Amino acid sequence: MTISLAVIGVVCVVTWVISVYGLRLSRTTSDFYVASRRVPPWLNASAIAGEYLSAASFLGVAGLILAYGTHGLWFPVGYTAGFLVLLVFVAAPLRRSGAYTIPDFVTLRLPSAPLRRLTAMIVVFTGWFYIVPQLHGSSLALRATTDLPGWVGPVIVVAVVLPIVMSGGMRSVTVAQAVQYWLKLSALLIPTVFILLRLGLLDAPALPDASAVFVSGLVEGPGGDGTAHLYRILSLVAALMLGTLGLSHVLVRFYTNPDGPSARRTTLLLLALLVGFYLLPVVLGVTARAVLPTTSADSSDQAILHLPATVFDGATGDMLTALVAGGAFAAFLSTASGLVVSISGVVSQEFFGGTVRGFRIGAMVAIVLPLILTGLTSDLALAGSVAMVFTFTACSLAPVMLLGIWWRGLTTTGALAGMLAGASMCLVALVIGIALDSQTPGAGESGLAVPLRYPALWCIPFAFAVTVLVSRFGPTAPPVSADEVLARLHTPERARPT
Template sequence: MSAKIWALSGAFAVIIATFYIGWRSSRTASTAQDFLVARRTVRSRRNAAAVSGEYLSAASFLGVAGLVLKDGADALWYPIGFTAGYLALMLFVAAPLRRSGAYTLPDFCEARLGSRALRGLAAVFVVFIGILYVVPQLQLAGQALANILPVPTWVGATVVTVVVIVNVFGGGMRAITVVQAFQYWLKLFAIAAPTFVMCLLFIGNGGLRDGQATTLTEALPPTFTQNTEIDVRTPVLLRVEDPVWLAARGETDGEPAMGTVYWGPGTHEVAAGTTLHFSKGSSVPVVAGAPADNESWLAPASNGGDLFSTYSLILALFLGTMGLPHVLVRFYTNPDGRAARRTTLHVLLLLSLFYLFPIMLGALSRLYVPELLVTGQTDAAVLNLPHSIAPGILGDILGAVLTAGAFAAFLSTSSGLVVSVSGVLSTDVLRGRVRDFRFATAVAGGVPLALAIAVRQTDISLTVGMSFALAASTFCPILLLGVWWRKLTWVGAAAGMIVGGGLVLASLVINTISNLTGGWAPSVFSQPAIITVPAAFLTVILVSKATPAKIPADVAQIRLRMHAPDNLGLTRDRAVASFGTAEERSRLADGRHRKE
């Protein structure tokens, strides 16, 4: 009970701090420019912390460690890809995007190609990506709170949604910028401090677990650290490496089980509602498809090595970052293109530092909480690990700190997504006023909440990976070619967006149906980027070449504005009609963010 009280205290401390900081920051927000782009006055260091804060989602804080626990070396592409995507963003997109004067991603599409139809299509995909990304954040928030309190999972999702809507409703981008910068440093502390403590405990014990030497390099399956009872909530297919005796109540291998069961090497089916009891020291069955022994867990591509999926994942993560609406919207808040590029460089450093720690926690989880491999709920590894390494008050405190960091991840990423979707809805569907933004905020938060409650939860990093694939297949070609290729037309951009986005959404539907009906779909449907991204680029280029009459007449002026140095003063704010005259914006700029 004390562990749950500590964890609950940590979660509510973050929620209260988030609400307070958002409320304080929202008091100076009064215009549409405040709500959409924070008056374009956010300096590079604060913006970098805010970008990192919203980018380090639940998939980063909890999902990466869970994937390392399950897949080992093969999972390292996730933190590498999450970080490396900012290198491409810095080199090719960040500064020209800011100099374009746009204030949303659909607005950039119209500014570059002069098409309202393309802008509307881009708005649709921004909403799709935002919903696809925010739903797993809310689901994992529900799971985290359900681990603390005996409440349904929808309660945690609702709490996070309410806090996010209130903050965004009150101050929009201006309030969320300060909140997300705070939450990055909170998340870094919340994951770094417990990791250091748990590593010191492990090393101080001489690398022993329960008096026995531990290793992750031998060709042995992981073993249970104590007598363990596991409740299987969803049907699962397990792979057994070494024979194991267990007690089961429910249904295994298609037959009723009530007592002692013997599992030989191979795969075994476990029905939902079954309870499994394993004795201390017995081998851990793992979810089918994951490495069954530690030696193969440590070696890349040793479990049948699906290199096609690996390359597809790398491509999605590397190119998807520059197409994520909630990431790109932050660069509209920089004062100029130089600050946008400097922001991206700082983000690379901040993310590289953060991702060291989930990897270490994933390795420790393989030793101390291997029971999660049975249920497949590996996303809970970070929250369960402290009590296995440090039982008692120390484990309670470490668990509370990690829970606080997890809720900061839920809140910061959800806030960024809701802001980006609200900005698009308010400017492309409604009239762009403050009241329109606030109404759009309620919609952008309420719809994902309903889906999070209705849709079955899956591995969060895999769901987020699909979001990256969608972003890479829709907006990445338009951004790269729009910035660097003068012959791009709006017809080609629209065709590429429809082809790339349509293929990814079709893969998502097929993969979802497959997961519910026996997992028959090939791996390409879970990682489709290696097909969809080239298809999108090829479509954009071919259709643009076939429609040269649709090249904007002012393309030379637009490209000069995007590539000219900032001190030439060629940047033009496209939002004057919505936000008022230049004199009014100059007056508003007196309340700019603190210079860093």
């Protein structure tokens, strides 16, 4: 539709304008990597919310509620709870580390070239596979709201994101993502208000029957028995909570705060922004489950794109649909830009000496492979594919991040063993689980296949156990710098000697 294309175009133009502004501000290497560590909490909280609320949050949460009922409600719970864990255990120490990237932090805590290379590989790997759902989401949104072919959506995202990152780095991306959070919030809030008012003004006999909205999925969820459903919930929440600690594009944001206390204030503000946002896809998902006709799980991600036209006829429905499409593209752009920045920083640091030129080369590397993978893979459920990324980071990076901040006894050998064990076991489980489900649809949602599709509940403790046991009984000792680094991480800036 013409209106949808126009709104998507406005979102892209606004993002480009902000990138030009960022080009004027970004002059130094520190500007490109961490915005010179001068981002205030209110701006940083909006920017983190902008990049964190991805395709899975904007479209996927409502789609899961439509397809599976209450099972879908655990996604916003897990996403938000992840930042509570981040606030309590990671935010301030991470900022005090003074590092640019996750490999920088790991190297500060455990000086080791092999460990740094492994960490960098995992960061780039997860970043690539997190970008793919954003590109799939743009394809889905464009197909659902316009007559254009799906491949145009990923091309638009790449054409907008790449100039932003290459021109202004972290500084321009920060401002763009902060603006995009408020665009996304408005793009869901306005249709939600209109839809609720419309349904509330209808006569009682004309209202959809919402009494059985959550009957399906209330006890058993997406297939299987009650025990399997409980396991899925616990494993999902564990993955989303701890997976946040391993998301490089989120953690790098805390390096942009001036100090540790401002990092904590950023996280508190962020929690409020996330709660305010997640109320909207939940409401829209419940409404879609009551209003829309029966929808398969494969097409449920389009729920909130079709909902306005189902409730309203004519121009009103078209305008609200266009607004949702524009907000969806803001989600794809903000998350993809954050991921490209984090990958670019790692690539530049590891292969180009941390230069601005290397950062720009890294941006190209960060976006080309996901674009190819998008063309070679089919659309998965957005929330489900992102949940797999969270599961992988929770099993590979999160144990080393937490133990590195809070346990003096962590050794290089223990970190390497735990990271390799968690990453490999998680990948093997996910691949086998997906293969079983592809051969027999639904097999991955019941029986012994459930722990393979949802491995976080056993894989995370396994990674922690390997890390601790190898650190305690392995051949190496904690680095001699451990006490000094831990004192730096946990001593407030104002209490340090001058």
